[in-house]
Amino acid sequence: MTKLSLPAASALALTCAFASAQSAPPDTRYTPTPSFDLTSIDTSANPCTDFYKCACGHYAENHPIPSDQGSANGFSNLFNVNTQELRGILDTAAAGGAERSVSAQKIGDFYAACMNTEAIDKKGLAPLDPYLMEIDSMGLLQIPTVTGKLQRMGVNVLFSYGEQQDFKDASKQIATIDQGGLGMPEKDFYLRAGAKDIELRKDYVAYITKILALSGASPDEAAKQAAAIMDFETQLAKISMGVTERRDPEKTYHLVPIAEITKDFPMGTFGRFEDAVHSPHVTDINDANPPYIPALVRIVRDTPIETLRAYMRFHLISAESGNLPKAFDDANFDFYGHDLSGDTEKRARWKRCSNAVDGALGEVLGQVYVKQYFAGDSKANMLIMVGDIEHAMDQDIDSLDWMSPETKVRAKEKLHAVANKIGYPDHWRDYSALIVKPDDSVGNFIRATEFENDRELAKIGKPVDHGEWGMTPPTVNAYYNPSMNDINFPAGILQPNFYDPKADLAVNYGHIGAVIGHELTHGFDDEGKKFGPTGNLADWWTAEDTKKFEARTACLVNEYNQFVPVDDVHVNGQLTLGENTADNGGLLLAFMAYMTRAKQEHLDTQAKIDGYTGPQRFYIAFAQNWCSNDRPEALRTQTLTNEHSPDQFRANGPIVNQPGFAGAFSCPANSPMTPAKSCRVW
Ligand SMILES: [Zn+2]
Numbered sequence: 001m002t003k004l005s006l007p008a009a010s011a012l013a014l015t016c017a018f019a020s021a022q023s024a025p026p027d028t029r030y031t032p033t034p035s036f037d038l039t040s041i042d043t044s045a046n047p048c049t050d051f052y053k054c055a056c057g058h059y060a061e062n063h064p065i066p067s068d069q070g071s072a073n074g075f076s077n078l079f080n081v082n083t084q085e086l087r088g089i090l091d092t093a094a095a096g097g098a099e100r101s102v103s104a105q106k107i108g109d110f111y112a113a114c115m116n117t118e119a120i121d122k123k124g125l126a127p128l129d130p131y132l133m134e135i136d137s138m139g140l141l142q143i144p145t146v147t148g149k150l151q152r153m154g155v156n157v158l159f160s161y162g163e164q165q166d167f168k169d170a171s172k173q174i175a176t177i178d179q180g181g182l183g184m185p186e187k188d189f190y191l192r193a194g195a196k197d198i199e200l201r202k203d204y205v206a207y208i209t210k211i212l213a214l215s216g217a218s219p220d221e222a223a224k225q226a227a228a229i230m231d232f233e234t235q236l237a238k239i240s241m242g243v244t245e246r247r248d249p250e251k252t253y254h255l256v257p258i259a260e261i262t263k264d265f266p267m268g269t270f271g272r273f274e275d276a277v278h279s280p281h282v283t284d285i286n287d288a289n290p291p292y293i294p295a296l297v298r299i300v301r302d303t304p305i306e307t308l309r310a311y312m313r314f315h316l317i318s319a320e321s322g323n324l325p326k327a328f329d330d331a332n333f334d335f336y337g338h339d340l341s342g343d344t345e346k347r348a349r350w351k352r353c354s355n356a357v358d359g360a361l362g363e364v365l366g367q368v369y370v371k372q373y374f375a376g377d378s379k380a381n382m383l384i385m386v387g388d389i390e391h392a393m394d395q396d397i398d399s400l401d402w403m404s405p406e407t408k409v410r411a412k413e414k415l416h417a418v419a420n421k422i423g424y425p426d427h428w429r430d431y432s433a434l435i436v437k438p439d440d441s442v443g444n445f446i447r448a449t450e451f452e453n454d455r456e457l458a459k460i461g462k463p464v465d466h467g468e469w470g471m472t473p474p475t476v477n478a479y480y481n482p483s484m485n486d487i488n489f490p491a492g493i494l495q496p497n498f499y500d501p502k503a504d505l506a507v508n509y510g511h512i513g514a515v516i517g518h519e520l521t522h523g524f525d526d527e528g529k530k531f532g533p534t535g536n537l538a539d540w541w542t543a544e545d546t547k548k549f550e551a552r553t554a555c556l557v558n559e560y561n562q563f564v565p566v567d568d569v570h571v572n573g574q575l576t577l578g579e580n581t582a583d584n585g586g587l588l589l590a591f592m593a594y595m596t597r598a599k600q601e602h603l604d605t606q607a608k609i610d611g612y613t614g615p616q617r618f619y620i621a622f623a624q625n626w627c628s629n630d631r632p633e634a635l636r637t638q639t640l641t642n643e644h645s646p647d648q649f650r651a652n653g654p655i656v657n658q659p660g661f662a663g664a665f666s667c668p669a670n671s672p673m674t675p676a677k678s679c680r681v682w
Helices: 051-056 074-094 102-115 117-123 126-136 140-152 195-214 219-238 270-277 292-301 305-323 326-341 349-360 362-373 378-399 405-417 441-457 505-522 543-561 577-600 614-624 632-641 647-655 661-665
Strands: 014-016 071-073 159-166 169-179 255-257 284-287 419-423 478-481 486-490 628-630
Touching: 051 614, 051 647, 071 074, 074 102, 074 349, 074 362, 102 349, 102 362, 102 441, 117 441, 126 140, 126 305, 126 441, 140 159, 140 270, 140 292, 140 305, 140 441, 159 292, 159 441, 169 292, 195 219, 195 305, 195 326, 219 292, 219 305, 305 326, 305 441, 326 632, 349 362, 349 441, 378 405, 378 419, 378 505, 378 577, 478 505, 486 505, 505 577, 505 614, 543 577, 543 647, 577 614, 577 647, 614 647, 614 661, 628 632, 628 647
Parallel strands: 169 284, 419 486
Antiparallel strands: 014 478, 071 628, 159 169, 255 284, 478 486
16 A cells, blocks of 8 residues: 555565564664554544644654655555564574575575575676676577576666466466666656756766776766767657556557567567576567567667667666675665665565565465464454445445446446455465575575566466465555456564554454455455456446446546646656555445444444543554654655555545545535545445
8 A cells, every 4th residue: 555665576466565664773673563553543533624624733853764765654664574584584594504494495595595695795897707708708699588587587777578367368367568677767757848857867977987987887977878878768768658648558568479579679579588597488478568668678779789788788787786895885874875865774684585585485484484474363363344345345345336237247247256465375385495595695586586576477378376475474555456356465564553453343444444444345446447357357337337437536636737736846646546556445344344243243333441431443444554753865756756655645535535534523515624525435
């Protein structure tokens, strides 16, 4: 739901991203945020005027932003708590000695090598030498091979290539080729006018210059190459689709014979790319952005080979900078941490290395994490809540006055086909072929990334594994995947304050209940509605109902367009539409489910705890999912690039549209939180 420097979810997953990262002094002990946080409530604020201020008014003053984060919020705090728990597991594994299990050796040695900055400094750029030499001798015809090798090790150059479920036949796994190769967050960072954007472009060129100079170029040469790289990437930005346009699955799906692509590659070199990236030679491919590849080939032909070499060199070093000597790591932080996010200090090494092991060996580390931190009744309790919320959606569909009976039947078919995945996978991935060495941090990262890419590309042409997860168990996040038609809640988010076995029903339904409702509603937002029960892109709506749906989502677009989180930057109502639809529907479903469950358990919802009734606690807990303190830089980057609205508006945005809210706080009609005209999709 908000913005972590998040583990990449699968390309198709509609995720609910969350927090930023945090550090502080290395010995800081992080403790969970209280499930019902009385210290954040501003009792002087009128809930009917500004509910965020009421639920979160004292949050910022009590939670200064740590120097290594762009924001402080409940997600970033839980992320820190979980990372601290991973560190405990990894310290034990690293110290285990010769009797360790194979799994403990892998996670322990990966962590130890990552932490050993002395050895990393000593090696310098040497671990990258073989790759750099190949780049330096690269001619035009070697570009596909070098590109394939770099992409296999996670370096984003020229375009992107991967595997996806076929949008129109979700039982198939196919290859996909798409735009890529930019070092800034997205195309408009290269093209937008405005002082802040011009400054960021200068910062980026300074970063490229620094990396090239550190890797041996003279200052003049580095500056010249950096300017040429910026020019090259600006050309790629111009032929790329924007973030808003890319939300429409119809616009990123064009299944074509592979010959359509290979004809643009010089002298049949696409096969060399496939070999280098370890892909099978495919017969068909999703050409996600059809004009991109032919235009890219033209641009590459018109670019001096020295510029292309410098571009590859820069991106390789930039991608590996966290495992290179301090000067490289610092330069990377200065741009991506400081300039783009406003952080004033790098995250502590132990945090970065713990998260790196989670990224590389997530289902090894995750097994230990789940055993230690996701035990008891948590999974069974979550399944009950998910069942309650799915039942609420069933009733909600019945009650919609704008949808025809025909479409309702199909909506229910899709709802009943949603698969619920809770906590962790039933079958764990096998990493036995991945070699991890105690003294080779760069090598470990590269091998792990190659291992994962090989696993992904090996799926092409094979049947779909419905048990697969797109997030690791300790992740503080959740997602809906339209091709799988499943909702996924890793153990990492099923922790206080989002789910607390000791909290009352109202608080848990307000917190994690609204998250469950959010993911479920993604199946029925403007993107999810285009996919059917088995995950195929297929229109199951009557034309009339789609028209009515679009009139309702237009109301949300208009509502969120009015929000201005920083300077003069407005929320992009179209970009955030899917998330806002999910926030609004999720909250409504969670409230219905809470009231039904409370009735079944004969709870008196008017009985007060801490001075608040059940419905009041429900709405406060929901809004407190979004208590946040943000740096302007982080807020700006998020608002311009992220599909999620800034936190404050994730609270008040849905609240003004909730039929149950006015009654809970006895708000008069037409107060700011209970406007006469509100929006309702689901
Ligand atoms: Zn979402």
